[in-house]
Amino acid sequence: MLNVKYGEAIRLAMIEEMERDPNVFICGEEVGQYQGTFRVTQGMLERFGSSRVVDTPISEAAIVGLVTGAAMAGLRPIAEMMTFSFALVAMDQIVNHTAKISYMSGGQVKVPVVIRGPAGTGNQLSAQHSQSLESWYSHIPGLKVVMPATPNDAKGLLKSAIRDDNPVIFMEHAGLYGMRGEVNEDPEYLVPFGQAHIMREGSDVTIVSYSHMLNTCHRAADQIAQEQNINCEVIDLRTLVPLDVETIIRSVRKTHRVVVAHEEARNTGFGAELSARIYELAFDDLDSPIERVAGPDVPMPYAKNLERAAIPHDDDVIAAIKRVVNLA
């Protein structure tokens, strides 16, 4: 095992896959000479050369077109979005092209691309750089959506993403890049899609979350265990598409109480889908209504105090837990 940061784990995954398969390359803004905006691609230009670590203009639609077309012709490209907020410029390419080509062609053409980069909220980056839009991508048939929460998952899931024959939206969290953890060194170690991870076992409340929000959920679970002797089971979805419904439902049948938690805004956020699935499949197992912890429906404000109120924190999760166990 290696002890590395989340960002380094992502780099390791790319390096291993590029060494394994000459059809894998990475392109994006500042990925080469500049060494990556968040240093994720540091050293890769020197290692692989400019034909495989490709600096692009600030042209997100063309970047996604580039990787999609290259994948249609047999390569396995990775596109780095400087942030997922900038991917909005490429939404027509992603939604109308990348995601649909397999289906529109009756299965003749596959599009094995990975579109990756930092997503999520925080750091006073304000409205246009600090947002979480994973439910948008999850809504598009043809896209897989991955949101790793730990360095080991970041590596194992990215390697699965690169080897997948479909378009994968790989949303990293800028707030996790510095997180350290043990990472499996085996170059054949993959974390499969559609297998949620029970990060913490518990019997009283199921908390379903993903990405950076899991840290908040863990702190909340620690505190409520100490203060109220309530034991939470924390599930890391790892991938939103495909979604591991079985693991969620199994846990719900054990705890009968559910909190779903994410950074993205509440209105039609991914928590709405999670709640609906649980109601459809396990309504009779629930002892109380599902609680949703989510960002408020506002553009991200800049001011520190307002930003803090716009991102769910420990207190919000604790309050939700108390409500589902009728302590509130």
Next chain:
Amino acid sequence: MGKLAVRESPDSFPFDSREGVSLYRLMRIIRRCEEPLNRIYREGKIGGYLHLYIGQEAIAAGLIPLLRSDDYLLSAYRDHGHAIARGVDPKRIIAELYGRVTGCSRGKGGSMHIYDTGRNFLGGYGIVGGVVPLAVGVGFAIKYRGGDQICVCFFGDGAMNQGAVHEALNMASLFKVPCLFVLENNGYAMGTAVERHSAVTDFIQRVSYGYGIASERVDGMDLVEVREVAERAIAYIRKRSAPYFIEAECYRYAGHGFSDTAQQQKTYRSDEEIERWKQRDPIEIFGRRLREIGALSSSDEEEIDAEARRIADEAIDYAENSPEPPMDELYEHVFTEAG
């Protein structure tokens, strides 16, 4: 459309006359396959959008047969002519329009999304300009692997005002990808004339000065001229691995799509204009040339036309008698299965 690019016939016929007859035949097949489609649409047998290529055949027939089988093609939503010229079986194209499982895309793409990977025909695309970034990616892959194939990408004048097209043209030139961009300028972005949609209507200037891409304009109604320019462009791309841009001035006789009826078209163009362009019909122009050099007799013409009609009829029969996709097709190909 203000300018009618009329050019005198070249003195000599520039290529093999048998080849010429086969290109004439190709144009006839493209047209005969499309002519019944409005009627079939009215009968409710095909749905969705229907964008006819009629009037623009000299571009597909002048250019596409020059390509190698390992070259790539992508098109926009007016894609039937390009597909037929690439050798995609008209039966499978018409079956796709009928939404039958025997269609090129198993009935799941429709008129605007014709694919045939066996012929490196990587699809028609329905978002104006959306195909251009994809073509740059295909060109990038060719270059990445060190091949000498080229990727040809067709689009219309409306695409010239889409942001993604400009991002992609810049990238194509920056990365020197082997792409041939073919702007089929039929004078109208749907119902908006070029003069009403582009501040600068000289697209060659925009692309050559704006992006440093070798660019050339051609009379898209004249197959001989299209072929001559296309030969030059293809040789340039193969030799230099750099992009080339052709603007082919042309005209579509039918409306933008099925719902752009003759009555609707009066909002943006006159019957006189349509008639004026029909005087320069690409099939007529090229047929005249072939007759002048004695390569095409009137009985040849009749024979070719009868064959083209038969191909169209057979394609329609094939589509009519093909089954719809089975219901389990609904969920297939959303994702490519591993293995």
